Amino acid sequence: xNKKDLIKNLNEDLAGELGAVIQYTTYAAKATGPYRPQLTQxxxxxxxxxLGHAQFLANKIVALGGEPTTEARPVPKxxxxxxxxxAVLLAERRAVADYTQRAREADxxxxxxxxxxxxxxxxxxTGHAEETERILxxxxx
Ligand SMILES: [Fe+2]
Ligand SMILES: [Fe+2]
Numbered sequence: 445x446n447k448k449d450l451i452k453n454l455n456e457d458l459a460g461e462l463g464a465v466i467q468y469t470t471y472a473a474k475a476t477g478p479y480r481p482q483l484t485q486x487x488x489x490x491x492x493x494x495l496g497h498a499q500f501l502a503n504k505i506v507a508l509g510g511e512p513t514t515e516a517r518p519v520p521k522x523x524x525x526x527x528x529x530x531a532v533l534l535a536e537r538r539a540v541a542d543y544t545q546r547a548r549e550a551d552x553x554x555x556x557x558x559x560x561x562x563x564x565x566x567x568x569x570t571g572h573a574e575e576t577e578r579i580l581x582x583x584x585x
Contacts, residue, residue, distance in 0.1 A: 445552040451510035453549065454501055457542055461498035463517030464535060465491055470519060471528040483525060486579070487532075490572060497565055504558060529580050536573035540566055 468487045475483035502512040520535075522528040547562035 445549045447508060447553060450546075450549050450553055451505055451508050453546060454505050454508075455510065455513045457539075457546060458498060458501040458505065459513050459515055459517045460535070460539060460542065461494050461501060462513075462515070463519055464494040464539070465498065466516055467519040467532065467535065468494065471522065471532070474522070474528065475525055477525060479525065483528075486575075487528075493568055493572070497568070500561065500565075504561075526580070526583055526585070529576055529583065533573060533576045533580060536569050536576060539569040540573060543569060 468490045472484045472487035505512045520531040522531050543562045543566045547559045550558035
């Protein structure tokens with residue numbers, strides 16, 4: 445792992461976070477049915493966390509001498525509340541795996557501060573994934 449590859453990978457992560465902000469904002473609008481109030485609240489509550497992650501990554505990429513991407517990862521189409529929750533669960537699990545890997549890469553280049561921050565983000569994304577998994581566990585149909 446060198447600094448250039450780490451910047452490239454952090455930009456992938458940044459695209460994911462920008463995508464997550466769009467995903468949660470859009471899904472909050474699309475939630476329907478008797479659980480709409482709770483789902484909307486649940487999705488919107490994630491936005492500040494993901495935005496904070498995006499801000500951190502953009503700042504870190506600049507600090508490392510890179511150029512932060514402005515292109516978001518595409519948001520999966522979802523036609524129902526269940527499909528939205530399933531798409532969110534996949535995205536959060538991917539974020540957990542990606543930041544686990546990225547923390548290792550940051551350690552490899554000797555950036556302990558970044559490694560610690562990324563591990564903190566593993567904790568955030570794990571919380572998001574677990575919460576979503578529990579909502580889906582007893583989801584009707
Ligand atoms: Fe995030
Ligand atoms: Fe998340």
